[in-house]
Amino acid sequence: MKPDLQLFLEHIQDAPFLLGVDEDRWGIHDEENIEDNWPYIILWIKAPKKKGCPEKYYFRFDLSGYSSQAPTACPWEIEENKKLDSSKWPKGSKLVSSVFNPGWNNGDALYCPCDRKALKGHDRWKNQYPELWWRSDDTIVKYLTFVHGILNSGDYVRA
């Protein structure tokens, strides 16, 4: 079994990930086929109930090289199995729209210090946001916790 997949499987059996599942903060879509789908894994993250907005957002993660290499993820349209249309991305005035920026990098990734694509060219984030900067001993929980925190902030207004 590939070492990145092996490590991911270990991490999703650890308490911090399991607690997030038990408390309905996040979960794995199509969990039975993780090995077949590797390194592309779809996870969902819960959002607050708002009229006309989904209760969950899905993200397609590319976990190749996990965890020495940071994950990268973009919002995903689960019914059609493709990138989520930018009109449906989460929106807010400050926190949310800075991370969920479909105009950045062709909407291929979230704009945050724990995303592999966003890390490139943002070395100063290592000192600016040390708690978010991806390190090789981090787990998927770091990324999920950050996005869950953003979606469940007062700044999230709608899809």
Add this chain to the structure above:
Amino acid sequence: METKIYLHGEGMKSIKSLSLNGIKTKKDLISKFKEQSALEFDDRKDEIEVFLDKDLEEKLNGNVDRVIRDKDHIHCHRCKKVEATVVYNSDNFNTKLPPNVKLQVILKRALAHFKIGPKDGADLVLRLTEQGEILQDYDRLGSFAKFPDCEVKFFLTPKRNVQG
């Protein structure tokens, strides 16, 4: 079906999932906790208490399998109470609570003390240092405190906007 609990405690950096197979008594549970904690304990004098999650003050009495259920949270600590200080804009909020209390409770009480409403409060988080990692609502107070000091200081800070 195997019963698994979430174990938190003094000297434990993060929560652990623990199977209750073979764990019958409070002593068995404490023994498992000591294996997980980064601290050294003196069996002759350290009194470790097992706090349940059902009520702030409730401690484990009786056999484990009669009291603890699947996915329960258990907190092990030598402190009976922990003094928590929350710093916000050079002002302090102080409270003393059992170590098994969730940080969510501390955060709520601090927001009330500083007269911060729900909308503004949703963007504030607790950290151990002003630039440190965001602490989660489900973390327990005791995980950040050590005996015999039994105290911890938090900083109430905003979630930060990521800018390029």
